[in-house]
Amino acid sequence: MNKVIAGKLDIKGFLFKYGFLVIMAGVVIFFSLSAPHFLSFTNFNSLIHAAAPLLVIAAGMAFIVFTGKLDISLGSIAYLSTCIGAVLMKNHGFPPSVSFVVVLLFGALLGAVNGFIVVFLKVNPLITTLGTLTAFRGIGLILTQSYEIRMPEIVRAFGTSRIGGVFMDVWLALFLLIVLNFIHRHTAFGKQVMALGNGEDVCRRLGIRVNLVMFTTFILAGFLSSIGGIMSMAQIGESTTFLGKGMEFTAVAAIVLGGISLFGGEGRILPGVLIGVLTLELIRNGLNHLGANPYLYEFVNGGIIFIAMSADALKARLRGQVILVADEDT
Amino acid sequence: MRVPFLRMKEIGKRFPGVQALQDVTFDAFQGEAIALLGANGAGKSTLMNVLGGIISPDEGVIQINGKTINIKTPKDASEIGIAFVHQEMALLPTMTVMDNMFISDYPVSMKIKINRAIMRKQCSEVLDLLGCRISPENYIRDLGTGDRQMVEIGRALLGQNKIFIFDEPTSSLSKREKLNLVRVIQKLKDEGMTVIYITHFLNEVYEICERVSVLRSGQVVGGGTIEEVQMINLVRLMVGEVKIEDRGTERITSVDNPIMEVSSLTRKGVYKDINFTLHKGEILGFWGLLGSGRTEVARGVVGLDPVDSVKMKISKNGELQPATPDTVRRQIGMVTEERRVDGLFLPMSVKRNMSMANLNNLIKKNSSVIDKSKENLLCDEFVDRLNIQISDKEQIVETLSGGNQQKVILGRWLEVNPSILIMDEPTRGLDVSAKAEIARIIVRIAKEGTSIILISSEIDEMMSLCDRFLVFNKGKIIADLAYGVSEDKLVGLAAGADEVIQEGDNE
Numbered sequence: 001m002n003k004v005i006a007g008k009l010d011i012k013g014f015l016f017k018y019g020f021l022v023i024m025a026g027v028v029i030f031f032s033l034s035a036p037h038f039l040s041f042t043n044f045n046s047l048i049h050a051a052a053p054l055l056v057i058a059a060g061m062a063f064i065v066f067t068g069k070l071d072i073s074l075g076s077i078a079y080l081s082t083c084i085g086a087v088l089m090k091n092h093g094f095p096p097s098v099s100f101v102v103v104l105l106f107g108a109l110l111g112a113v114n115g116f117i118v119v120f121l122k123v124n125p126l127i128t129t130l131g132t133l134t135a136f137r138g139i140g141l142i143l144t145q146s147y148e149i150r151m152p153e154i155v156r157a158f159g160t161s162r163i164g165g166v167f168m169d170v171w172l173a174l175f176l177l178i179v180l181n182f183i184h185r186h187t188a189f190g191k192q193v194m195a196l197g198n199g200e201d202v203c204r205r206l207g208i209r210v211n212l213v214m215f216t217t218f219i220l221a222g223f224l225s226s227i228g229g230i231m232s233m234a235q236i237g238e239s240t241t242f243l244g245k246g247m248e249f250t251a252v253a254a255i256v257l258g259g260i261s262l263f264g265g266e267g268r269i270l271p272g273v274l275i276g277v278l279t280l281e282l283i284r285n286g287l288n289h290l291g292a293n294p295y296l297y298e299f300v301n302g303g304i305i306f307i308a309m310s311a312d313a314l315k316a317r318l319r320g321q322v323i324l325v326a327d328e329d330t
Numbered sequence: 331m332r333v334p335f336l337r338m339k340e341i342g343k344r345f346p347g348v349q350a351l352q353d354v355t356f357d358a359f360q361g362e363a364i365a366l367l368g369a370n371g372a373g374k375s376t377l378m379n380v381l382g383g384i385i386s387p388d389e390g391v392i393q394i395n396g397k398t399i400n401i402k403t404p405k406d407a408s409e410i411g412i413a414f415v416h417q418e419m420a421l422l423p424t425m426t427v428m429d430n431m432f433i434s435d436y437p438v439s440m441k442i443k444i445n446r447a448i449m450r451k452q453c454s455e456v457l458d459l460l461g462c463r464i465s466p467e468n469y470i471r472d473l474g475t476g477d478r479q480m481v482e483i484g485r486a487l488l489g490q491n492k493i494f495i496f497d498e499p500t501s502s503l504s505k506r507e508k509l510n511l512v513r514v515i516q517k518l519k520d521e522g523m524t525v526i527y528i529t530h531f532l533n534e535v536y537e538i539c540e541r542v543s544v545l546r547s548g549q550v551v552g553g554g555t556i557e558e559v560q561m562i563n564l565v566r567l568m569v570g571e572v573k574i575e576d577r578g579t580e581r582i583t584s585v586d587n588p589i590m591e592v593s594s595l596t597r598k599g600v601y602k603d604i605n606f607t608l609h610k611g612e613i614l615g616f617w618g619l620l621g622s623g624r625t626e627v628a629r630g631v632v633g634l635d636p637v638d639s640v641k642m643k644i645s646k647n648g649e650l651q652p653a654t655p656d657t658v659r660r661q662i663g664m665v666t667e668e669r670r671v672d673g674l675f676l677p678m679s680v681k682r683n684m685s686m687a688n689l690n691n692l693i694k695k696n697s698s699v700i701d702k703s704k705e706n707l708l709c710d711e712f713v714d715r716l717n718i719q720i721s722d723k724e725q726i727v728e729t730l731s732g733g734n735q736q737k738v739i740l741g742r743w744l745e746v747n748p749s750i751l752i753m754d755e756p757t758r759g760l761d762v763s764a765k766a767e768i769a770r771i772i773v774r775i776a777k778e779g780t781s782i783i784l785i786s787s788e789i790d791e792m793m794s795l796c797d798r799f800l801v802f803n804k805g806k807i808i809a810d811l812a813y814g815v816s817e818d819k820l821v822g823l824a825a826g827a828d829e830v831i832q833e834g835d836n837e
Binding site: 203266 | 403416420422423424433435442
């Protein structure tokens with residue numbers, strides 16, 4: 001009897017750990033079989049290129065989610081901060097390098113605005129960022145008067161140039177993921193971010209500076225969003241009003257697919273974020289190859305978010321049961 | 331007279347509606363363990379939370395070696411060298427044992443990277459010291475409660491601490507783990523550390539501590555070296571001598587009118603195979619120390635906590651019939667232990683609080699609208715009957731005194747008029763006159779035919795109210811005694827010392 005339970009637990013444990021890999025493998029196999037040109041280096045290269053901005057923004061989102069919170073304004077931060085850079089370049093003749101530094105500073109600043117409202121004014125993070133989601137985009141639209149702003153040649157070049165056959169922004173995104181993974185796994189800050197996801201009261205009792213860690217996390221997420229925004233703007237070659245739109249939700253879906261729990265304190269940047277983002281991008285790309293209606297992707301994406309979150313909730317519930325069984329044995 | 335290493339001087343702390351600590355002076359010496367005793371809500375945890383920087387006192391100072399120090403946050407406390415092992419464990423389930431131990435103070439190399447080797451080494455040393463067989467890499471969520479408690483204790487042993495507060499550390503430990511803990515505490519004392527030990531198990535006091543200090547209702551009521559005070563005296567100090575209205579000998583002894591029968595009630599790891607019968611109009615006392623299972627069983631009966639097995643019968647038209655969840659909901663009222671946490675809707679009015687359990691009867695016929703006049707009428711009636719002191723029935727419950735808050739809860743259940751009413755520490759934190767008033771109400775509703783299960787930490791209250799006592803110890807009912815049993819016997823049984831139980835049985 002005990003053995004049967006143990007066997008069941010092992011399957012459960014395996015799915016807990018590698019479920020997201022199984023899903024990705026399934027997606028790759030399905031599209032490889034049904035779409036002829038899906039499985040090729042060129043396709044994968046352009047696929048991961050398209051995914052690069054999301055990789056960075058999703059990593060920022062992951063840090064917020066590790067603390068058990070959400071920031072749904074990240075796409076708007078990406079938009080507004082790059083708008084400021086675009087306006088500086090176009091209307092005020094700033095060189096791209098200086099403009100991008102300003103973009104990054106603004107990314108951090110906008111993150112700090114969210115952090116300030118959540119941490120010091122004690123507003124629910126979802127409500128806060130629902131507000132800034134709209135407000136930040138609104139400011140950007142005013143600044144640009146909702147015109148597209150074309151990027152100078154050198155910026156466009158960054159968006160399309162390659163190193164060793166792989167797009168430059170992909171290298172940058174991967175480099176950032178490695179750095180962020182290090183911060184998450186090997187620094188006190190990263191650990192305390194995870195601790196926050198276990199409950200703020202407990203953290204306070206343990207002497208963690210809860211407010212400082214939380215505030216820093218929002219700044220980090222804003223900063224990363226502005227990097228994602230720059231990547232996205234460079235790829236498109238201009239600042240468009242659609243930049244970053246809906247990206248926060250795609251980012252949430254991606255990280256949940258990557259095994260990061262929305263309940264906080266659970267999951268990893270590598271390989272979690274990478275796998276989650278790639279899985280979503282594989283599906284989008286695969287549907288394209290099948291010649292599916294482009295709007296179908298929206299539907300599929302929504303379905304995936306729903307399924308991934310149900311799985312997350314189920315996981316949290318089953319985990320409770322696993323502990324109970326362990327208690328019984330002792 | 332020696333100068334105490336730690337002196338908490340004239341500490342006072344007030345929470346809304348209750349004076350948690352009043353003029354408490356508490357001394358602790360180096361190389362000694364002092365037991366801090368007291369019933370539920372006596373103020374032990376509040377006092378230690380003051381020392382641990384979690385609560386700031388309204389009055390009083392803390393001195394170490396005669397020097398006044400400032401403790402404003404838990405971090406201040408830990409910098410001074412105060413290690414606090416909380417009763418409610420402060421653990422991070424999704425993280426490893428060593429992360430849990432080092433989370434607020436990681437050893438780092440090159441300013442940034444966490445040094446896992448040092449962590450693993452120190453963590454293993456502490457776990458070995460505690461005789462704990464888990465690995466530093468285990469996740470907390472995979473550990474049983476005993477091991478979790480050991481991690482919590484291990485955290486205190488890391489670093490350069492001088493004062494160790496243990497708040498009921500043994501409540502979830504096995505015998506072997508307990509022995510290891512006793513050994514570790516002995517070692518701490520040998521090294522000249524100061525140990526403050528909070529417990530409900532009095533035999534542990536004699537095993538571990540040199541001195542005791544007893545709190546009751548936020549005040550120091552006694553103390554001294556363990557040679558000076560005896561176990562029975564300790565319990566008496568803890569549970570108090572406040573005389574409240576006595577029902578006299580006019581108790582119910584009839585056993586032919588059962589109203590509820592509970593059998594084989596079990597919740598794994600909490601209580602096991604609980605059987606008892608409650609009779610009409612009876613006041614049945616659940617007696618035992620905190621953690622003995624008395625509250626847990628009561629919560630299990632009404633379904634507030636999940637149970638693993640239970641058979642329940644409730645009387646219907648004079649005959650016991652298997653109870654459905656619906657009957658339980660309709661027939662049993664529960665006054666919970668923490669009225670501010672799970673008893674009252676604090677920001678709502680007296681009226682709304684009182685109607686809350688009775689909404690089904692308050693709605694107008696054939697609609698789902700609340701009948702306001704009926705609601706007002708019932709509320710007025712019970713405010714009057716229970717003598718609740720309020721400005722008007724729209725007053726917000728949060729602003730009431732503890733006694734009046736408790737009466738609002740009683741009023742809520744009396745509106746429903748359940749056949750069984752469970753009351754868990756109904757007089758906790760109330761002043762003497764409010765206690766007496768609640769006691770009078772309890773007697774009155776029992777007389778009117780409601781059966782009552784009463785839980786209280788105060789022996790005199792139990793003695794003066796109950797018709798029968800079920801004594802709980804370690805999740806079991808160890809005795810079923812009718813009124814007339816001596817106070818000493820009840821106290822002895824609850825104290826949990828095995829010898830005492832046997833003495834009792836031999837009588």
